Amino acid sequence: MSWIDWSVLIAFLGYTVWDGTRQGKDASTIEGYLLANRSMPWWAAGLSVMATQASAITFIGTTGIAYVEDMRFVQTYLAIPFAMIFICMFLVPFFNKMQNFTAYEVLEERFGLKTRLTTAGLFLISRGLALGVVIAAPSYVLSLLLGLPLNVTIIIIGVIATAYTTVGGIAGVINTDVKQMAIMMFGLIFSFGLIWVNLPEEVNFNDALYLAGSLDKLTALDLNFDLSEKYNVWSGVIAAFFLMASYFGTDQTQVQRYLTTDSVKNARKSLLLTAYAKVPMQFFILLLGVMLYVFFIFNPAPASFRATEPVAETQEYQLAEERILKEYQLAHIAREGAALEAVQNRNPGTQQAFVNADKEMNEARQADLALQAEIQQADVNDTNYIFPYFILNHVPIGIIGLIVGGIFAAALSSIDSELNALTTVSIVDWYQRLKGDVHTEAHYVKSSRGVTFMWGAIATVSALLLGETKSIIELVNQIGSYFYGSILGVFVLLLWVKRATGTGALVGLISGMLSVFAFDRLFYNATTADYSFIFPWNEVPDGYAKAIEFLWLNPVGTAVVVLVGFLVSIAFKNR
Incomplete structure (x- = not known):
């Protein structure tokens, strides 16, 4: 500056x-x-x-x-x-x-x-x-x-x-x-x-x-x-x-x-x-x-918006990076030309050519990010650097x-x-x-x-x-989703479940938190249609992906707190 x-x-x-x-x-x-x-x-x-x-x-x-x-x-x-x-x-x-x-x-x-x-x-x-x-x-x-x-x-x-x-x-x-x-x-x-x-x-x-x-x-x-x-x-x-x-x-x-x-x-x-x-x-x-x-x-853009130093430590990495960056620059120029052609002649052919050029450029960009990640032995991304650049x-x-x-x-x-x-x-x-x-x-x-x-x-x-x-x-939203649903469940018990007791609310709250962390570790294999709870100390097998994304953890937490809180309250009251 x-x-x-x-x-x-x-x-x-x-x-x-x-x-x-x-x-x-x-x-x-x-x-x-x-x-x-x-x-x-x-x-x-x-x-x-x-x-x-x-x-x-x-x-x-x-x-x-x-x-x-x-x-x-x-x-x-x-x-x-x-x-x-x-x-x-x-x-x-x-x-x-x-x-x-x-x-x-x-x-x-x-x-x-x-x-x-x-x-x-x-x-x-x-x-x-x-x-x-x-x-x-x-x-x-x-x-x-x-x-x-x-x-x-x-x-x-x-x-x-x-x-x-x-x-x-x-x-x-x-x-x-x-x-x-x-x-x-x-x-x-x-x-x-x-x-x-x-x-x-x-x-x-x-x-x-x-x-x-x-x-x-x-x-x-x-x-x-x-x-x-x-x-x-x-x-x-x-x-x-x-x-x-x-x-x-x-x-x-x-x-x-x-x-x-x-x-x-x-x-x-x-x-x-x-x-x-x-x-x-x-x-x-x-x-x-x-x-x-x-x-x-339409304007020059780096392959990675995030500067990383050193970029390459060996001759092999240097040659690989030079090759990737050359491919990226050529693909960027080609995409710009395809974009101008697409807006001047709006038809399926020019539109598809632009889409293909964009895909080729992004493949080169992802290759550069992957190379940097390999060099640094760490996940490298530039999502948070784009607007600052x-x-x-x-x-x-x-x-x-x-x-x-x-x-x-x-x-x-x-x-x-x-x-x-x-x-x-x-x-x-x-x-x-x-x-x-x-x-x-x-x-x-x-x-x-x-x-x-x-x-x-x-x-x-x-x-x-x-x-x-x-x-x-x-x-930020992921961190919040681990807690917010369960906390909301306690307030639902407070406002609308008249029979809820302190023991029920506390047990429900703990149960809600445990259920959220459990469902966050539920994975699904689309090929075998298999569900499995895989916890952090276990490696996620190939082919498995999250079965429930983080936003859905909020209603899960709320529902478990209300249900368990109500049932525990009834059980303790009947004793």
């Missing part, structure tokens, strides 16, 4: 840190530090909900998915409007009536302390693990910018996020989220417009869509019902409903946002803002990834710093939100509850800041252990 971009980036990040920390001076009580005295406007809480979920993961992971695959990932979000209506109808009034600090306090009155602590503990584990991924996401960008090892950049972003979050409190988190959301949308819209205006004169927007459609990149809906398929309409509407209802309705990271509002009406408005805006925003971001693919049809090489000077600053600021908005939620659950559900409310407000505020620092350190270490992943955003 140029000195202008560095100046913009440093100024923007400096303002973000200042803006977040200056709110901390008003957080003299535990309610002020964790809930902003329940005084936040609904629109600010709503934008904070969106910013918390979006973050740098949205920039990097979602565009990368659309680039290397298609737009079917949008189906994951089809359930959000239904989930938000469900939460507004049943959970928001319940939480508002209780005037609680966390989503898990309400469990103790009905199900006892053990169930409350177990559920809160599952939240701490799931979000603690996911937070490592959220820290890793912007670290990819920083690594590309500075040329530093990924581990170093993880430490840098982890330390910055933890430092300013410890001081700011929830008011600082929400206030910065609003500004960060605006910068995030500017970056997305500007990048989309830049791609559009830099297409060749012979290629208009309709032509770009035609080329993308020819490669099935515009596929957004899959009506086939298949539990082993990650993304289809059924998993997006049914399975993802349980994920989204639990995430927005029982996850403290999100619940804490609308607990900061002053009424049921305003809490509902904050959630409905996400219900209306999230799916269109996600669709637009995926379309941006598709447009990136079309952009690089575009920013650094094609965005004008000055705007680069602002967009990259927006990515980092968006990342901070997720990191600080999750740190604040982890702190709230740690202090309210564990420390304060087990020790008794015997300390002063100043003590709890000081303890909250100390716990925030602790969670920041844990998350940073988690990010260091994580390493590379093919898709950041997929990994």
Whole structure:
């Protein structure tokens, strides 16, 4: 980056840190530090909900998915409007009536302390693990910018996020989220417009869509019902409903946002803002990834967007790499010519020629990635580097710093939100509850800041252990799917199963978690029609693939918790 971009980036990040920390001076009580005295406007809480979920993961992971695959990932979000209506109808009034600090306090009155602590503990584990991924996401960008090892950049972003979050409190988190959301949308819209205006004169927007459609990149809906398929309409509407209802309705990271509002009406408005805006925003971001693919049809693109050093260590590897890269360059040129021919003469013949040229180029690209993986003896992928590469090489000077600053600021908005939620659950559900409310407000505020620092350190270490992943955003949803369904099941027992007891809820919760981990290891062999549970300590035989993809783990967890919880409650009551 140029000195202008560095100046913009440093100024923007400096303002973000200042803006977040200056709110901390008003957080003299535990309610002020964790809930902003329940005084936040609904629109600010709503934008904070969106910013918390979006973050740098949205920039990097979602565009990368659309680039290397298609737009079917949008189906994951089809359930959000239904989930938000469900939460507004049943959970928001319940939480508002209780005037609680966390989503898990309400469990103790009905199900006892053990169930409350177990559920809160599952939240701490799931979000603690996911937070490592959220820290890793912007670290990819920083690594590309500075040329530093990924581990170093993880430490840098982890330390910055933890430092300013410890001081700011929830008011600082929400206030910065609003500004960060605006910068995030500017970056997305500007990048989309830049791609559009830099297409060749012979290629208009309709032509770009035609080329993308020819490669099935515009596929957004899959009506086939298949539990082993990650993304289809059924998993997006049914399975993802349980994920989204639990995430927005029982996850403290999100619940804490609308607990900061002053009424049921305003809490509902904050959630409905996400219900209306999230799916269109996600669709637009995926379309941006598709447009990136079309952009690089007509512009030079590396075989791998992820720089790897050293590329080749022996003469044999060097010769192999030179051969692959030559094939890639020739295939890239041929694809560009085939694309121009396809848009000028729209007929099945030119369209198929373009599809074949694209396939040949991608085969060369995959060969290069495979060679790098063989050299490094590790999985090598560049999904998370595609959009950062575009920013650094094609965005004008000055705007680069602002967009990259927006990515980092968006990342901070997720990191600080999750740190604040982890702190709230740690202090309210564990420390304060087990020790008794015997300390002063100043003590709890000081303890909250100390716990925030602790969670920041844990998350940073988690990010260091994580390493590379093919898709950041997929990994976040996968981690959540191990926990969210079971946690939602406990709240279903609380609200609608009157005969449920604390023992039933606790046994159901444990059973739900065990069933999720078991079904996650269920594999299927299409050739022999054989199902088999294969656990991590066993090698997966050839021909076997996951029988149930991760989104379906959410309804499995919920159903098992409710069924087992009900049966155990009945059995113990009859004794």
